[in-house]
Amino acid sequence: MxxxxxxxxxxxxxxxxxxxxxxxxxxxxxxxxxxxxxxxxxxxxxxxxxxxxxxxxxxxxxxxxxxxxxxxxxxxxxxxxxxxxxxxxxxxxxxxxxxxxxxxxxxxxxxxxxxxxxxxxxxxxxxxxxxxxxxxxxxxxxxxxxxxxxxxxxxxxxxxxxxxxxxxxxxxxxxxxxxxxxxxxxxxxxxxxxxxxxxxxxxxxxxxxxxxxxxxLWGGSIWGTKGLSYKGLNWLGVLSGLVKYTRDKNLKKLLKLQATNVFTWISFRELDRKQKFRLLRYIFQLKPSLLAQMVGKAMGKYNK
Missing domain, CATH: 3.90.550.10 (Spore Coat Polysaccharide Biosynthesis Protein SpsA; Chain A)
Incomplete structure (x- = not known):
């Protein structure tokens, strides 16, 4: 070479x-x-x-x-x-x-x-x-x-x-x-x-x-063909990390706003126990007000 x-x-x-x-x-x-x-x-x-x-x-x-x-x-x-x-x-x-x-x-x-x-x-x-x-x-x-x-x-x-x-x-x-x-x-x-x-x-x-x-887009792709719950959970992890990283208050606010929208992708029923704990951690890190939505999902309110 x-x-x-x-x-x-x-x-x-x-x-x-x-x-x-x-x-x-x-x-x-x-x-x-x-x-x-x-x-x-x-x-x-x-x-x-x-x-x-x-x-x-x-x-x-x-x-x-x-x-x-x-x-x-x-x-x-x-x-x-x-x-x-x-x-x-x-x-x-x-x-x-x-x-x-x-x-x-x-x-x-x-x-x-x-x-x-x-x-x-x-x-x-x-x-x-x-x-x-x-x-x-x-x-x-x-x-x-x-x-x-x-x-x-x-x-x-x-x-x-x-x-x-x-x-x-x-x-x-x-x-x-x-x-x-x-x-x-x-x-x-x-x-x-x-x-x-x-x-x-x-x-x-x-x-x-x-x-x-x-x-x-193919079966072995890290991202492209994955389901919405997989994408949503991992995207919340990315947003959580960036919120902790940036010192800009406005960017923190915008990232948390995006997290609220991303949360709607996730079907609580599709997550295993470990993933549910991850989701809970991200929510507390990003926007605790999402907790009420999560409880509603767990009760089937959002996923009938």
Whole structure:
């Protein structure tokens, strides 16, 4: 594998676990990038239980790498967990900008990195820029995501992120390599939203309305195909951690407001005993007034 002599302009963070069917396509989307600077691709395999490592090593041994790209492959012999592996890999990044692409997603536009770097160079008030993606279902069909509008560009703030929740897919994001990661953010079952929050503390979120990547929905996905109760419980955990982290009173208020809305996703009957105790803890941390709703759910008032 070729080693770049100078610091890369862009680091691409690609965490992977159990992605033997998809990892080649993810890597190929990065190697196809046409860019006027240097790129490093960091692949971090979190001790996959399948043949992901063999697929990666074989592919890298046979695929010519463009001269402006360096690949750094880390194959962990012990599972770190998604969030810890995510942050560990980001902290290994040496580029001025960091782009994301998990091992089951992929990029479709060879100008993606160039367009996003150009945007951040021209918009110094933004610390992050994202774009629209297509959603790939298990049958291979593609559908346009509906988190963002199609025909306009705009900038968003951390206040909007705190109040409304996530509006960015991981494979669409690039941000400046200028943030630090508090240890207490490793609590999260969801890696991207806390990272977007940290970016929002130092700048706005820029947006490009083009479709330049694909987010895959499949059975092994950490998030995409999970049920609402699973998502709701884990999202409350994320919000609880961010409430404890931020010192901004307005952001605390907005995060708690979002928690109230998220709570409606959860069916109390679908949770096991351990999950119910987790839910109770999050409620006390976030907004004790939710307790009355929880009791009502337990009695069947909300889940007939």
């Amino acid at each position: 070729q080693k770049l002599k100078n610091r890369p302009d862009v680091s691409v963070v690609m965490i992977t676990w159990g992605h033997e069917k998809f990892i080649e396509q993810a890597i190929e989307g990065v190697l196809n990038q046409s860019f006027d600077g240097r790129i490093e691709l960091l692949i971090s395999n979190d001790c996959s239980p399948d043949n992901t490592n063999q697929v990666i090593t074989s592919y890298l041994a046979n695929r010519p790498v463009p001269p402006h790209i360096e690949i750094r492959y880390f194959n962990h012999n012990k599972n770190r967990g998604s969030m810890k592996n995510f942050i560990w890999t980001i902290c290994k990044s040496e580029g001025s900008y960091i782009a994301m692409c998990e091992g089951d997603d992929y990029w479709t536009d060879p100008e993606k990195i160039q367009k996003q770097v150009n945007f951040l160079r021209e918009n110094q008030d933004c610390n992050l820029v994202y774009h629209r993606v297509m959603l790939c279902h298990e049958d291979g069909s593609l559908k346009e995501e509906d988190l963002n509008t199609a025909n306009e560009s705009y900038k968003r703030s951390v206040e909007e992120l705190a109040e409304k929740g996530n509006f960015m897919h991981t494979a669409s994001v690039m941000f400046r390599n200028n943030i630090e990661f508090p240890e207490n953010l490793e609590f999260s079952h969801i890696g991207d939203y806390p990272i977007w929050f940290l970016n929002g503390e130092v700048g706005k979120f820029g947006y490009l309305p083009e479709f330049m990547g694909v987010y895959r």
